[in-house]
Amino acid sequence: DAGITQSPRHKVTETGTPVTLRCHQTENHRYMYWYRQDPGHGLRLIHYSYGVKDTDKGEVSDGYSVSRSKTEDFLLTLESATSSQTSVYFCAISNRDRSGNEQYFGPGTRLTVT
Amino acid sequence: QQQVKQSPQSLIVQKGGISIINCAYENTAFDYFPWYQQFPGKGPALLIAIRPDVSEKKEGRFTISFNKSAKQFSLHIMDSQPGDSATYFCAASIIGGGGNKLTFGTGTQLKVEL
Numbered sequence: 476d477a478g479i480t481q482s483p484r485h486k487v488t489e490t491g492t493p494v495t496l497r498c499h500q501t502e503n504h505r506y507m508y509w510y511r512q513d514p515g516h517g518l519r520l521i522h523y524s525y526g527v528k529d530t531d532k533g534e535v536s537d538g539y540s541v542s543r544s545k546t547e548d549f550l551l552t553l554e555s556a557t558s559s560q561t562s563v564y565f566c567a568i569s570n571r572d573r574s575g576n577e578q579y580f581g582p583g584t585r586l587t588v589t
Numbered sequence: 590q591q592q593v594k595q596s597p598q599s600l601i602v603q604k605g606g607i608s609i610i611n612c613a614y615e616n617t618a619f620d621y622f623p624w625y626q627q628f629p630g631k632g633p634a635l636l637i638a639i640r641p642d643v644s645e646k647k648e649g650r651f652t653i654s655f656n657k658s659a660k661q662f663s664l665h666i667m668d669s670q671p672g673d674s675a676t677y678f679c680a681a682s683i684i685g686g687g688g689n690k691l692t693f694g695t696g697t698q699l700k701v702e703l
Contacts, residue, residue: 479632506689517595517678517695518633523688531688565632569689576621576682576689580632 478502479581481566487587494553496584498566500546506569507549508533508578509541511562518565524549556588592616593681595694602701608666610697612679615660619681623691624653624664627676636677637664669701 478501488494498507509521510533520533522541530541538560540552553560566581594613602608612622623638639646639653639662646653652665666673679694 508690515598515695518693520690523690525688533690567632576684576691577623577635577638578689578691580625580634582632583630 481581485585496551498549504568504570508567509551510565561588593694599698602669608669610664613661621682625678
């Protein structure tokens with residue numbers, strides 16, 4: 476998984492509780508991304524980062540926040556988890572490359588909100 | 590708005606047959622088209638990618654065909670094997686665009702039967 480780890484790998488939480496997912500990379504790539512994967516929707520971008528402290532919203536950012544204080548770590552926070560946020564979350568990394576925007580994915584975190 | 594449409598949603602192919610998955614895009618600024626392969630419980634992995642300056646790219650049993658005028662591209666898996674059973678995602682991107690972002694199709698679940 477291209478030097479990317481995600482923690483936790485599985486989590487069950489209750490509605491209304493805060494949840495933080497961590498993505499850690501050892502590749503020193505500039506860009507980092509958080510996606511959610513749901514049946515019938517493919518991979519949808521939540522937030523992404525283009526450098527330390529530089530982040531921007533993706534297409535499904537409502538209810539999520541992110542932070543990147545170090546190149547290697549990108550955190551995704553659900554301030555108050557809802558059942559609609561039950562999903563599999565993937566982190567990805569990328570570096571600027573004139574030949575293509577190759578992204579490399581982590582192993583995923585399965586989150587269940589009850 | 591679904592900028593990359595993928596079909597079929599699922600596909601069953603006999604061992605040794607040809608698997609064909611199609612994608613259509615809307616944004617003519619896209620200039621990088623990767624395909625990802627995902628096995629159950631794993632993150633997506635880059636399989637093969639093409640730029641619009643060529644109409645076909647082949648890597649082993651995997652071929653991308655690209656039709657710029659029709660805004661369509663497809664993945665062909667020759668001599669399909671049971672080990673190819675996975676979910677396949679097409680994607681599109683603008684090289685040098687903000688954040689190296691990818692727009693994904695909704696995925697095709699391929700099953701190769703003996």
